[in-house]
Ligand SMILES: Nc1ncnc2c1ncn2[C@@H]1O[C@H](COP(=O)(O)OP(=O)(O)OP(=O)(O)O)[C@@H](O)[C@H]1O
């Protein structure tokens with residue numbers, strides 16, 4: 241049987257430690273697998289590598305020349321949420337390593353203490369856990385996909401009946417159709433979030449003026465904002481801002497943020513903004529709506545997070561829009577976050593690298 245290649249990223253700045261770890265990794269490798277190890281000695285290099293390559297495992301130190309502590313782990317984990325990470329720390333970083341586990345690292349080993357057998361087990365378990373997770377997500381994807389056809393058939397049948405029943409009964413069928421539309425949206429969103437979580441999304445990137453894109457989106461929301469009596473403003477630079485993006489996917493992110501802003505704002509205004517920061521572009525959507533409390537801000541980008549907001553019609557959403565947006569921005573190598581003052585409004589921001 242041919243050995244299976246496993247691409248490993250080793251993030252370590254000390255050349256001796258890196259060499260030792262590399263040797264240990266090679267020894268810990270099962271005969272059925274073949275580790276292809278790439279090394280990065282800085283976070284910046286590691287982040288670039290993570291976006292460009294398809295790694296299956298990351299082994300990393302927490303102290304690097306361009307970053308220290310938990311933040312180092314968080315940056316890498318955010319850029320590669322689906323790849324298992326094993327922390328390889330010095331003795332003094334033990335507490336930090338434990339905290340990293342709480343934030344999603346698979347395991348940790350102590351430099352100089354870890355032997356081949358322990359590392360072998362740690363790696364095996366990390367890869368296996370990831371595999372099980374992938375199988376679960378693939379299963380969800382498959383089930384959700386299978387729901388599409390029966391739903392489409394039922395909907396077509398009900399539509400056919402709609403004009404054939406007495407008017408007094410039509411509203412029941414219309415309610416049915418509405419529910420089916422909602423289910424359809426849920427299916428589409430679930431499919432998308434699953435693909436993003438599995439790291440299987442394929443971006444079709446091209447050079448694009450994000451300014452022009454945002455202007456079109458702003459114009460398309462004008463009627464909806466006016467209908468609600470909201471002012472829709474924009475703060476875009478005069479010049480073009482060329483980014484390498486998947487146009488449809490970034491449109492989806494803007495649309496979700498602006499539609500959320502409209503949905504959760506009863507009076508005042510919404511502003512779309514773009515700031516060209518040289519190496520990255522920062523895009524934002526702010527509103528004067530109900531806002532989000534601090535404890536909810538953390539959970540906001542998770543799946544199925546819907547918080548009942550007073551006086552809004554937020555119940556109709558699937559609660560997947562922000563999870564999808566986060567997946568899309570992460571896949572582009574950017575970041576997305578939110579700031580808010582409950583009762584006063586919220587601001588959603590995302591960055592995209594500019595090359
Ligand atoms: N601008 C905002 N102001 C206040 N709360 C918000 C805002 N944007 C999002 N939220 C809160 O975050 C939750 C999750 O948003 P998300 O876009 O993921 O889902 P949704 O809008 O409810 O559903 P969908 O996007 O599928 O229509 C919302 O239900 C709402 O409680």
Ligand SMILES: [Mg+2]
Pocket residue numbers: 496499500557561562
């Ligand atoms: Mg939404």
